[in-house]
Amino acid sequence: MSHGKTREDNNCLNCGHQVEERFCPLCGQENIESRHPFYYLFTHFFEDFTHYDGQFWGTLKNLLFKPGNLTNIYLEGKRQKFVPPVKLYIFVSFITFFMFALFPFNINFGDRKDTKDPDKLGLFDKATTSEVKKIIDSIKAKPILTKEDSISIKSMSVLTDPTQESIEEKLQMDKKIDVDINYGGYNTRKSYDSAAAKNPSVLDFIELPLAHKFFELKEKGVTKAEIIKNLTEKSFHNLPKALFIYLPLFAFFLWIFHNKKKWWYFDHGIFTLHYFSFLLLNILFVFLLAKLANLSNVGFITTLLYLTMCALLIYSIAYFFIAHRRVYHAHGLVSMIIGMMLFTINFLAFMFLIVGLGLVSFLMIH
Known part of the structure; x- marks a missing residue:
């Protein structure tokens, strides 16, 4: 319910009906003053x-x-x-x-230029690195380490080593869409459009815009x-x-x-x-x-x-x-x-x- 001040007049401003209490019995409008301070808008x-x-x-x-x-x-x-x-x-x-x-x-x-800085790690790297370190510590805490334990420690240490190549680097995330990357076997938009014109498909309404966007991004060097x-x-x-x-x-x-x-x-x-x-x-x-x-x-x-x-x-x-x-x-x-x-x-x-x-x-x- 509103905290607005009730009007002294008993006629509803919306329908003109007689208002006995706070709300109009005919249309339901609240019988309060129609003018308010500016903050009332918010x-x-x-x-x-x-x-x-x-x-x-x-x-x-x-x-x-x-x-x-x-x-x-x-x-x-x-x-x-x-x-x-x-x-x-x-x-x-x-x-x-x-x-x-x-x-x-x-x-x-993640900015891999300074991988020793934990603040440079990506969104999911912090949690992953922390969990892997906990597992390594738990293995090292064993009284006797087996050969399998040693292999596990070495393999997992690679994940926490900031000098190792990251997943982003392995996938060459900083690499541009260059001439070696094609769409459907075609390196240019012209060659793709030419082939599409010769062999039309019912899915061209989807494939053509996607192909054109791909070649557009390729030209921009994204x-x-x-x-x-x-x-x-x-x-x-x-x-x-x-x-x-x-x-x-x-x-x-x-x-x-x-x-x-x-x-x-x-x-x-x-x-x-x-x-x-x-x-x-x-x-x-x-x-x-x-x-x-x-x-x-x-x-x-x-x-x-x-x-x-x-x-x-x-x-x-x-x-x-x-x-x-x-x-x-x-x-x-x-x-x-x-x-x-x-x-x-x-x-x-x-x-x-x-x-x-x-x-x-x-x-x-x-």
């Missing part, structure tokens, strides 16, 4: 969303820790206690996109590292968009696998909105934890952050099965079988969508 949105009565925080608590509870309550007709599904999804999407824009997702392959970095960043930022596009299809698969008379497509849509709102928040949490892990120089904290990210990813999968059973009230085994089928189908379909967005992201590389 506080009104959050005030209206949270209602200051715990509606938003109660919704968030149920969404994160009580899978399926919000959907059950909404389908029972109790729709004033928590934030509506559509409004919740739009708000969570806004926050996610805002945070992505505020803290851009960067992929660092390195492998730059391509992977741009592709990863754009794909990650396109993930919330992919979820939004996939919303109706996810609900459609739910509709196929459940009783059509008992469950309407609308019901599946509500379940989908709540689950995807949870997924967006989960993606946001993983994103922020990855940022913190990249900034952390303490091995224990970095490892803990990565373990937390793994736990969140596992929870996002388990969340679906728990929510599905609680909402659709199926027998445990039946719910598990249907859940596995739905999860597999949706995973494959979503991966197909991700590949499509990956291709679009590749075409957007400059």
Whole structure:
């Protein structure tokens, strides 16, 4: 409820109806002063969303820790206690996109010019090096070292030796797309277009733009590292968009696998909105934890952050099965079988969508 000052007049400014208390009984508009201080523009949105009565925080608590509870309550007709599904999804999407824009997702392959400096290691190198060192120390702590132990220590020491060639160097990530690299056996756009004109294919609408982009990047002298970095960043930022596009299809698969008379497509849509709102928040949490892990120089904290990210990813999968059973009230085994089928189908379909967005992201590389 708003904290605005109540008007002295009892006529509704929206419909003109007589207002006995704070809200108009005809149109529902709050009978408060229409002119406010400037800061009201910034506080009104959050005030209206949270209602200051715990509606938003109660919704968030149920969404994160009580899978399926919000959907059950909404389908029972109790729709004033928590934030509506559509409004919740739009708000969570806004926050996610805002945070992505505020803290851009960067992929660092590591600056190997000074590999002795641990701060120069890439995003995943810190945690990996720390874990390998722990394993080596545990082997060395044995009273008697076998031949196999000695071989293991030597082989793993290579991974922690900063003077050794990195994975990025082995893959020649700093190498440009030169004349030795071709697309489909063709070194130039002209030769590729000539061959495509002679032998047209039904997939030309996909292959031609990809080939043209490849030759464009080749002419610009773009390195492998730059391509992977741009592709990863754009794909990650396109993930919330992919979820939004996939919303109706996810609900459609739910509709196929459940009783059509008992469950309407609308019901599946509500379940989908709540689950995807949870997924967006989960993606946001993983994103922020990855940022913190990249900034952390303490091995224990970095490892803990990565373990937390793994736990969140596992929870996002388990969340679906728990929510599905609680909402659709199926027998445990039946719910598990249907859940596995739905999860597999949706995973494959979503991966197909991700590949499509990956291709679009590749075409957007400059």
